[in-house]
Amino acid sequence: MRRTISTVEGAFFAALTVILYLGSIYIPVFGLILSFLCPLPVMFLVIRWNLKVGFLAAVVATLIILAFAGLYQAIICFVGFSFLGIFMGVLVKRGYGWVEIIGLGALVSLLSKLALVGLTLLLMGKNPILESLNIMEQAFGQAYSMLGNLGEGLGENSVETLMQIVKMTIPAILILAALFDTFLNFILGSWVGKRIGVRFPPFPAFSEWRLPPSMVWMYFLSWLLLFLGGSSFVYQIGLNLQLVTQILFMVQGVAVLNFFLRKIIAQRVVRAIIIIFVVMQPVFSTVLTWLGVFDTWFDFRKLLKKK
Incomplete structure (x- = not known):
């Protein structure tokens, strides 16, 4: 049976x-x-x-x-x-x-x-990664040509630089x-x-997410490799390491932000709108990343619970 x-x-x-x-x-x-x-x-x-x-x-x-x-x-x-x-x-x-x-x-x-x-x-x-990169580059080129005068501030060099960064950060x-x-x-x-x-x-609630302290040293190591690498393979390692750790720390920063927003805003939809707005702003997203870095050391949520 x-x-x-x-x-x-x-x-x-x-x-x-x-x-x-x-x-x-x-x-x-x-x-x-x-x-x-x-x-x-x-x-x-x-x-x-x-x-x-x-x-x-x-x-x-x-x-x-x-x-x-x-x-x-x-x-x-x-x-x-x-x-x-x-x-x-x-x-x-x-x-x-x-x-x-x-x-x-x-x-x-x-x-x-x-x-x-x-x-x-x-x-x-065929290499599917290179095929995808070629399609992406063509899309950027078409978008640049369609913008015409509006895209002059961007410049073709900006598109080439962006594609070069994407190629280096494939890992x-x-x-x-x-x-x-x-x-x-x-x-x-x-x-x-x-x-x-x-x-x-x-699985812990999103507001309780927290990376291990060793991730902080990996984040600082990525900055060191970027500073010392120049344009070498060491620089590429640092760039990839920084992208991974930066995204992870930004997620932790969002978890910290959500923890505090829950104290003052009950509606999930409103909290989600605020978080999306903050993440989409380059300055605020950088702040979130560093908030995640420092929270790994100081655990701001635990300090608030003690108070």
């Missing part, structure tokens, strides 16, 4: 994976949201049953996508999404905490992205993307899990 139930659930979740992935390919805009849901079905199969059931469902889903969308899309589904779901499911089933699940999951997500780049080069002879962008999709899958998995009786490790 138990084997029959696992087979039925495996078939259902495999079909769900196919629907989500094909939807992410063919549905514009909304498909991007569906792509983040693709690892969830096999993740729940591994948690509810075991690794074998989850893996077999992922293979079946990959074969169906192979029939409908071709080899390349099938590889993306398995390597880019199903493998992450299987790995995170194993970690949740074995009782790991949320830090280990997100950290190790982000590492697997990053490796899967690099593997996809390698497989794309092998199968199609940081990949790391942040891996952290984001792993974190999002964990949050969505926790939310769905509560409704279907699957337990995930407890």
Whole structure:
């Protein structure tokens, strides 16, 4: 009986994976949201049953996508999404905490992205990262030409400088993307899990988020590498390290801001509007970053609770 139930659930979740992935390919805009849901079905199969059931469902889903969308899309589904779901499911089933699940999951997500780049080069002879950068550069060029006189203040050199920075920070962008999709899958998995009786490790409220003190030294190290690197490889390391740590500290700064806003504003929508406005302003976002840095040392929220 138990084997029959696992087979039925495996078939259902495999079909769900196919629907989500094909939807992410063919549905514009909304498909991007569906792509983040693709690892969830096999993740729940591994948690509810075991690794074998989850893996077999992922293979079946990959074969169906192979029939409908071709080899390349099938590889993306398995390597880019199903493998992450299987790995995170194993970690949740074995009782790991949320830090280990997100950290190790982000590492697997990053490796899967690099593997996809390698497989794309092998199968199609194209580098998807360079292709994306070329499209981005063309878009910037078209926008600049459409602006005409309005874009003269920007200058072509500004566009070239921006593209050069983007090219140098590709490693940081990949790391942040891996952290984001792993974190999002964990949050969505926790939310769905509560409704279907699957337990995930407890996760702190957003207002309580706090990075370890070692991250502060990594942030200062990035500044040192930028100062000493000039235009060398050391400078590029510092630039990527700074982008990753700066984004993380800005998120912590937002958590601190949200903690204090909760004391004076009850409506979540109003708090969200204020936070979005602050983040979108370059000066304020810089202040948030340094607020996150100093909060790592002084823990402003703990000081307020003591008072």
